[in-house]
Amino acid sequence: MRFIFKTRYDQDIALIRHGGQRFWYSLLLIALLVAPVLVSEYMLSQFVFICIYGIVGLGLMLLIGFTGQVSLGHAAFMGVGAYTHVLLIAAGWPFLLSICAAALLTAAVGVVVGLPALRVRGIYLAIATMAFGFIVEEVTARWESVTGGNSGLQVHPPAIAGFKFESTAALYYLCLVFAVLATLFVLNLLRAPTGRAFVAIRDSEISAQSMGINLARYKTTAFALSALLTGVAGALYAHQIRFITPEQFTILQSIELLLMVVIGGLGSIHGAFFGAAFVISLPQVIGWLKDFLPDAVANATGLKPVIFGAVMIAVVLAEPYGMYGRWLKIRTYFQLFPFYRRGLFKRQKSFQKSDRLR
Amino acid sequence: MSILLSASGLTLSFGGLRALNGLTFDVQEGEIFTLIGPNGAGKTTVFNLVSRIYQPQAGTLTFAGNDLLAVAPHEVAALGIARTFQNIELFEQATVLANLLIGRHTHRSTALWQELLFTPAVWRAERAFRDHVEQVIDSLDLQHYRDTLVAALPYGVRKVVELARAIATGPRLLLLDEPSSGLNVEETDDMAFWIGDIRADLGITVLMVEHDMTLVSRVSDRVLAMNQGTLIALGTPAEVQAHPAVVEAYLGASAGAA
Numbered sequence: 160m161r162f163i164f165k166t167r168y169d170q171d172i173a174l175i176r177h178g179g180q181r182f183w184y185s186l187l188l189i190a191l192l193v194a195p196v197l198v199s200e201y202m203l204s205q206f207v208f209i210c211i212y213g214i215v216g217l218g219l220m221l222l223i224g225f226t227g228q229v230s231l232g233h234a235a236f237m238g239v240g241a242y243t244h245v246l247l248i249a250a251g252w253p254f255l256l257s258i259c260a261a262a263l264l265t266a267a268v269g270v271v272v273g274l275p276a277l278r279v280r281g282i283y284l285a286i287a288t289m290a291f292g293f294i295v296e297e298v299t300a301r302w303e304s305v306t307g308g309n310s311g312l313q314v315h316p317p318a319i320a321g322f323k324f325e326s327t328a329a330l331y332y333l334c335l336v337f338a339v340l341a342t343l344f345v346l347n348l349l350r351a352p353t354g355r356a357f358v359a360i361r362d363s364e365i366s367a368q369s370m371g372i373n374l375a376r377y378k379t380t381a382f383a384l385s386a387l388l389t390g391v392a393g394a395l396y397a398h399q400i401r402f403i404t405p406e407q408f409t410i411l412q413s414i415e416l417l418l419m420v421v422i423g424g425l426g427s428i429h430g431a432f433f434g435a436a437f438v439i440s441l442p443q444v445i446g447w448l449k450d451f452l453p454d455a456v457a458n459a460t461g462l463k464p465v466i467f468g469a470v471m472i473a474v475v476l477a478e479p480y481g482m483y484g485r486w487l488k489i490r491t492y493f494q495l496f497p498f499y500r501r502g503l504f505k506r507q508k509s510f511q512k513s514d515r516l517r
Numbered sequence: 518m519s520i521l522l523s524a525s526g527l528t529l530s531f532g533g534l535r536a537l538n539g540l541t542f543d544v545q546e547g548e549i550f551t552l553i554g555p556n557g558a559g560k561t562t563v564f565n566l567v568s569r570i571y572q573p574q575a576g577t578l579t580f581a582g583n584d585l586l587a588v589a590p591h592e593v594a595a596l597g598i599a600r601t602f603q604n605i606e607l608f609e610q611a612t613v614l615a616n617l618l619i620g621r622h623t624h625r626s627t628a629l630w631q632e633l634l635f636t637p638a639v640w641r642a643e644r645a646f647r648d649h650v651e652q653v654i655d656s657l658d659l660q661h662y663r664d665t666l667v668a669a670l671p672y673g674v675r676k677v678v679e680l681a682r683a684i685a686t687g688p689r690l691l692l693l694d695e696p697s698s699g700l701n702v703e704e705t706d707d708m709a710f711w712i713g714d715i716r717a718d719l720g721i722t723v724l725m726v727e728h729d730m731t732l733v734s735r736v737s738d739r740v741l742a743m744n745q746g747t748l749i750a751l752g753t754p755a756e757v758q759a760h761p762a763v764v765e766a767y768l769g770a771s772a773g774a775a
Binding site: 172 | 568619634
């Protein structure tokens with residue numbers, strides 16, 4: 160058990176709160192940096208996916224976990240980012256310029272998609288964003304002269320100042336840099352007034368407004384930033400899979416992304432990456448499980464969605480705060496050992512909120 | 518003394534229900550002004566008009582020389598009006614400290630890009646916010662709850678946190694919607710003490726809706742009694758309590774005769 164003696168406000172503002180955190184996060188960073196030497200080529204490419212999905216997770220977490228606005232259109236944002244980037248690269252733009260342009264365009268699209276959020280919420284907002292997902296899917300499939308339609312587009316490895324990121328290790332480092340930067344940006348935002356405004360909107364719009372928060376402006380900002388991160392991830396994703404088609408950015412993919420943040424743990428940065436690791440490793444686990452299952456089950460189509468669904472139900476029932484919530488409990492158990500008690504994380508039932516003004 | 522908030526001829530109907538019918542009153546700078554009246558009299562409606570959640574069909578509303586009806590709901594806080602809610606509207610999944618820091622939102626001076634990079638300017642602003650919030654925490658004895666999630670707090674403490682959050686905005690006018698509802702006798706006593714303090718130490722004008730007449734008489738300078746959207750009496754607590762129209766509104770017409 161660690162007791163922190165606070166003597167300065169900076170201790171509460173700083174990202175790293177104590178020596179233990181500094182030690183563990185340094186260790187994690189070192190492990191990530193030497194990973195290409197330690198793990199197999201295949202494993203490393205899975206790490207690349209975790210970085211990319213982690214960035215999407217951050218974007219989605221910002222929107223759903225912190226601002227409380229649901230979206231079923233995030234695969235479409237990935238698609239917008241990926242197609243814009245690939246087309247600009249093909250037009251001869253340099254990598255960094257192209258990825259920035261793709262990010263900004265996706266953010267602009269995010270602002271437009273976020274407009275319904277100023278009027279509707281919950282399930283209606285989900286439907287509005289889902290409609291956007293279908294639009295992107297149809298446009299990319301039918302605008303053949305630009306997107307190549309269902310036959311897709313070839314993607315070349317990224318190149319910065321003449322250096323080509325051809326090997327998996329090079330691409331891994333590139334994606335890692337983007338993932339770390341994205342994490343830092345989001346963490347910074349969350350400890351600043353904008354992040355607090357997002358949380359305020361999530362928990363009570365009416366009182367956020369009475370505290371002087373411009374709901375329209377901050378909801379739009381949340382959508383723009385979320386889309387921006389997702390667009391960047393989409394561009395990196397295009398490089399990783401080297402071939403993009405409209406089928407990679409469908410509504411099913413959007414749902415998978417949503418499940419990712421819920422299973423990871425809504426309202427936590429860790430959750431974005433836990434969820435990404437879960438989504439990426441699930442197919443491997445299923446592949447491994449297949450050896451032990453009877454053939455009829457192992458070869459059944461839709462095994463993955465069924466397992467996904469089952470895990471989802473289990474998470475919602477047993478651990479609403481997802482993998483991060485479970486991790487917190489395990490950590491607290493060891494910190495307090497042997498004094499941990501089961502009810503420690505039980506929350507008091509929320510008091511009735513006023514519905515009069517909604 | 519100058520007039521801080523001035524309402525004149527406020528009228529608002531919801532369909533066939535007339536919630537306010539030409540209500541006119543002035544709140545002086547530095548006073549504690551209480552609205553009383555039976556349920557449905559339109560007290561909270563007045564608050565919601567001042568916070569710009571509702572738009573009146575007729576009447577004017579001015580605050581410190583500004584036309585309140587011309588500003589958007591989120592701009593009211595920046596003018597210097599803060600409020601609490603009848604059924605506590607805190608940010609449940611945030612700590613007490615975070616709730617109070619949100620109260621400083623109108624004093625935000627940094628741009629989005631600065632916050633993304635957390636530049637020295639953001640550091641300075643955060644320290645200044647924290648410094649101000651700590652003063653509020655000290656004055657309302659919330660030190661013990663600083664890092665607790667609001668969702669884990671008992672009702673009485675939430676009520677104080679909501680008051681603290683409103684004070685943290687640095688208002689000139691504080692709207693308190695039933696500050697003592699749901700509190701026990703001891704907590705109500707503390708609340709009365711704090712309301713007095715807020716005016717005496719911070720110089721904040723208080724406009725309050727309250728049912729507990731003991732609290733009302735203890736802290737209010739002037740009381741406005743209303744019924745069915747109209748003013749029925751205005752004066753000191755003792756004058757209003759003795760006013761025949763007020764007795765009638767609460768107890769019925771035959772009460773005086775019996």
